[in-house]
Amino acid sequence: xxxxxxxxAIRLRGVEKRFAGATQPAVTSLDLEIPRxxxxxxxxxxxxxxxxxxxxxxxxxxxxxGSIEVLGRNVGSMKKPELRRQIGYVIxxxxxxxxxxxxxxxxxVPKLVGWDKRRVAERVDELVxxxxxxxxxxxxxxxxxxxxxxxxxxxxxxxxxxPPILLMxxxxxxxxxxxxxxxxxxxxALQRRVNKTIVVVTHDIDEAIKLGDRVVLFEVGGVVAQxxxxxxxxxxxxxxxxxxFLGRERGLKRLSLLTVADADLTTGWTVEAATPSxxxxxxxxxxxLEWIAVRDDNxxxxxxxxxxxAAVTRAGDAPLHEFRAHVTPSTPLREAxxxxxxxxxxxxxxxxxxxxxxxxxxxxxxxSVGRGTG
Amino acid sequence: xxxxxxxxxLRDEFVAWSWINDRWDEVWEHTVDHVQLTLFAxxxxxxxxxVLSAIALWWRPAYGPITWVTGFLYTIPSLAxxxxxxxxxxxxxxxxxxxxxSYTLLILVRNIVAGVDGVSPAVKEAADxxxxxxxxxxxxxxxxxxxxxxxxGVRIAAVTVVGLVSVxxxxxxxxxxxxxxDGLRRDFSTPIVLGAVLSxxxxxxxxxxxxxxxxxxxxxxxxxxxx
Numbered sequence: 001x002x003x004x005x006x007x008x009a010i011r012l013r014g015v016e017k018r019f020a021g022a023t024q025p026a027v028t029s030l031d032l033e034i035p036r037x038x039x040x041x042x043x044x045x046x047x048x049x050x051x052x053x054x055x056x057x058x059x060x061x062x063x064x065x066g067s068i069e070v071l072g073r074n075v076g077s078m079k080k081p082e083l084r085r086q087i088g089y090v091i092x093x094x095x096x097x098x099x100x101x102x103x104x105x106x107x108x109v110p111k112l113v114g115w116d117k118r119r120v121a122e123r124v125d126e127l128v129x130x131x132x133x134x135x136x137x138x139x140x141x142x143x144x145x146x147x148x149x150x151x152x153x154x155x156x157x158x159x160x161x162x163p164p165i166l167l168m169x170x171x172x173x174x175x176x177x178x179x180x181x182x183x184x185x186x187x188x189a190l191q192r193r194v195n196k197t198i199v200v201v202t203h204d205i206d207e208a209i210k211l212g213d214r215v216v217l218f219e220v221g222g223v224v225a226q227x228x229x230x231x232x233x234x235x236x237x238x239x240x241x242x243x244x245f246l247g248r249e250r251g252l253k254r255l256s257l258l259t260v261a262d263a264d265l266t267t268g269w270t271v272e273a274a275t276p277s278x279x280x281x282x283x284x285x286x287x288x289l290e291w292i293a294v295r296d297d298n299x300x301x302x303x304x305x306x307x308x309x310a311a312v313t314r315a316g317d318a319p320l321h322e323f324r325a326h327v328t329p330s331t332p333l334r335e336a337x338x339x340x341x342x343x344x345x346x347x348x349x350x351x352x353x354x355x356x357x358x359x360x361x362x363x364x365x366x367x368s369v370g371r372g373t374g
Numbered sequence: 375x376x377x378x379x380x381x382x383x384l385r386d387e388f389v390a391w392s393w394i395n396d397r398w399d400e401v402w403e404h405t406v407d408h409v410q411l412t413l414f415a416x417x418x419x420x421x422x423x424x425v426l427s428a429i430a431l432w433w434r435p436a437y438g439p440i441t442w443v444t445g446f447l448y449t450i451p452s453l454a455x456x457x458x459x460x461x462x463x464x465x466x467x468x469x470x471x472x473x474x475x476s477y478t479l480l481i482l483v484r485n486i487v488a489g490v491d492g493v494s495p496a497v498k499e500a501a502d503x504x505x506x507x508x509x510x511x512x513x514x515x516x517x518x519x520x521x522x523x524x525x526x527g528v529r530i531a532a533v534t535v536v537g538l539v540s541v542x543x544x545x546x547x548x549x550x551x552x553x554x555x556d557g558l559r560r561d562f563s564t565p566i567v568l569g570a571v572l573s574x575x576x577x578x579x580x581x582x583x584x585x586x587x588x589x590x591x592x593x594x595x596x597x598x599x600x601x
Contacts, residue, residue, distance in 0.1 A: 085505035095500030099594045141594040
């Protein structure tokens with residue numbers, strides 16, 4: 001996937017970083033283009049230079065060689081404060097100012113760039129709503145908030161002056177897995193509204209896959225082992241290193257990227273509720289079915305056992321059982337698979353706004369994952 | 375004749391209350407002088423120390439020499455320092471303040487540097503990344519968050535200076551030292567005790583006042599932690 005000229009937000013050319021006293025460079029002649037309006041995740045083992053690369057973008061670390069352009073301007077030619085006020089920054093330890101209220105923390109950059117009081121106050125209100133914080137918290141101090149709340153404030157502070165670019169350094173490593181999952185979902189929802197260029201550094205491949213429109217996988221020494229949309233990496237790892245880093249469950253990870261809409265559905269055996277039972281039993285016997293789904297036009301009512309149908313006059317009169325696994329076209333396949341393996345019928349029924357679309361089986365899922373791997 | 379007799383009898387008492395009761399106006403004047411000399415010395419000392427600390431924090435190699443020099447000043451006996459300064463700066467306010475200020479520097483510089491060093495690196499990195507200029511960060515973030523440690527230093531410095539101001543009477547300045555010197559010259563215990571006791575009371579009062587200042591300056595430190 002190549003990127004056209006105007007769509008590049010950040011461009012690194014031949015960037016190198018050697019720390020004083022280190023034998024190996026942290027980053028070696030790195031070329032990288034980060035497309036505008038996308039989330040790009042930097043992932044790799046520790047010491048791979050991903051954080052160093054991130055910090056060179058806003059010049060917290062200065063490169064030894066090479067050039068970095070942000071929105072077409074060479075960062076080396078800009079004054080650091082001027083550059084940084086255009087780039088939001090979120091770190092693992094959050095780094096809220098403990099002596100300032102939440103409102104004042106969020107207002108940091110707008111105040112630095114000299115917005116008037118009213119505009120700052122309006123913006124703080126907007127951001128509180130955007131990141132899902134309680135307005136009551138505005139007058140509290142950071143130490144009075146939970147880790148997850150503090151991280152939301154950190155994001156609000158980073159977005160305060162509406163910077164086109166947001167850099168995040170291991171933003172969710174310090175919070176527990178449940179909160180982390182929720183914050184990741186919030187970031188994705190937020191991105192649909194704000195449409196920023198976001199670079200996220202993480203050591204967690206699952207996080208990189210979940211958040212990234214593109215994933216850049218680094219090897220030690222700041223060398224890019226592979227980059228591209230996460231599905232491409234999972235489908236075709238470029239080297240044994242990439243394959244190993246992606247982990248054993250590559251197939252399952254791809255399932256979390258694909259949705260039910262990506263799979264070809266089995267039509268599934270169904271009968272109308274009004275169908276005489278003799279007819280239904282005939283269909284089931286002919287196809288070796290032990291159960292069959294019962295529908296009322298587009299609506300799925302449930303499923304019935306063969307023996308039960310035989311005992312009544314119409315298919316719909318037999319005791320109906322509910323399908324456990326209901327999915328929609330936008331459900332990730334991984335979640336659908338989970339539903340299938342825990343249901344009695346071994347299928348997930350696909351329903352879109354009340355309309356029955358079909359059934360999903362394990363075979364359908366294998367088929368869709370198999371596609372593209374070659 | 376009666377007066378002499380009265381004086382003689384006053385001298386027999388360790389603390390002659392009647393002598394003190396006649397001189398409250400004078401005592402008040404000494405108090406004002408003592409407080410002024412102290413606060414001026416601490417304020418100037420704090421200003422100089424902030425500059426010295428900024429230099430030390432900006433360029434670490436400077437920290438060693440700064441502590442050597444201020445440490446050396448701190449170890450000179452106050453009497454010797456006055457004796458050294460009088461030929462140069464004469465008797466009076468300037469001489470007294472040079473000596474007093476020089477005693478605050480070591481304590482203040484050490485506490486400011488330690489306080490700023492103690493500010494979380496994440497907070498400093500966040501401030502840099504938000505686009506703070508170095509000077510603005512130092513004033514608005516680093517010094518502000520170091521306030522508890524800095525005030526702790528100011529309290530020690532202030533208490534030290536309150537004690538030293540008594541010696542400043544030797545170079546012609548006011549304060550409780552005047553009472554003590556007077557008592558020593560006349561071999562009369564009442565003003566000596568009065569000066570010493572008031573000096574201690576003042577030191578405690580200033581210490582408590584600074585504690586209250588610290589609480590007012592750090593409202594965030596006393597809020598409960600919700601985690």
